Amino acid sequence: MNHNANDPRTVFAIDPDADPGPLPDIVVRRFVENRCTVTGVVIDPADAQQLLFGVVTRPDGKLAGTYYPADTVRGEHWRIVTADGTHYHATDEYHAVKALITTFATD
Numbered sequence: 153m154n155h156n157a158n159d160p161r162t163v164f165a166i167d168p169d170a171d172p173g174p175l176p177d178i179v180v181r182r183f184v185e186n187r188c189t190v191t192g193v194v195i196d197p198a199d200a201q202q203l204l205f206g207v208v209t210r211p212d213g214k215l216a217g218t219y220y221p222a223d224t225v226r227g228e229h230w231r232i233v234t235a236d237g238t239h240y241h242a243t244d245e246y247h248a249v250k251a252l253i254t255t256f257a258t259d
Contacts, residue, residue, distance in 0.1 A: 178204075187211040188253040203245060208252035216257045219248035232256070 176196040183190055192206040205220040215235040219242065222229040230242040234256050242248035 185249070186253040186257065188216060188257050190249055190253065206245075206249065208249065208257070210257050217252045219245070219252060221245070 177198065178193060178195050179197045181192045181194055181197075188211060189209045190206060191209075193204045195202050195204050202224070203221065204224070205218060207218050208216040210216050217232055217234040219230060219232045222231050230244055230248045232240040232242050232248050232251060234240070234252075240251070242251060
């Protein structure tokens, strides 16, 4: 919040009862690959089908890691965060999932 009385920018109050407008659909998609469960949260599944983030769990149910696009507008520059908190880069969603269900899914 801006508390500077000399700031020329206009501040508008938001009506809490106003219609927020159309909201995009968000769905959860799940599949099993290499005995690991891959869960992805997808926004606007009927049109853009853009993944917001994904989670991979090992066959024993423990977290292998998560993956997400660092550039959410273009869906590029994928990142992986393993269960121990280590960050990795991935070339695309496929490679992020592949790394999590193979390399990082071992105990």
